[in-house]
Amino acid sequence: MQICLGSSCFSRGNKEVVNFIKEYLRKNHLDDKVVFKGARCMGLCSKGPNLTINGLTIEGVTIARIEGILEKELSRFL
Numbered sequence: 001m002q003i004c005l006g007s008s009c010f011s012r013g014n015k016e017v018v019n020f021i022k023e024y025l026r027k028n029h030l031d032d033k034v035v036f037k038g039a040r041c042m043g044l045c046s047k048g049p050n051l052t053i054n055g056l057t058i059e060g061v062t063i064a065r066i067e068g069i070l071e072k073e074l075s076r077f078l
């Protein structure tokens with residue numbers, strides 16, 4: 001799983017999303033099962049924050065949406 005750390009996604013709130021994801025992985029004991037990394041600009045700046053997970057790029061990953069996205073995409077690990 002990779003989150004864009006480019007400046008546009010940063011200004012759209014990816015820092016909060018990064019913190020949420022780290023905490024979510026920790027709470028659900030997924031730190032050792034899911035690789036979470038930062039990525040360079042994905043070229044979709046106007047649609048960020050952007051996240052790539054299971055080979056799928058998800059746009060508009062806000063703090064309001066992230067928990068639902070993680071539950072859906074990581075359900076096989078939970």
Ligand code: FES
Nearest residue numbers: 004006009042044
């Ligand atoms: S800064 Fe995130 S897609 Fe460009």
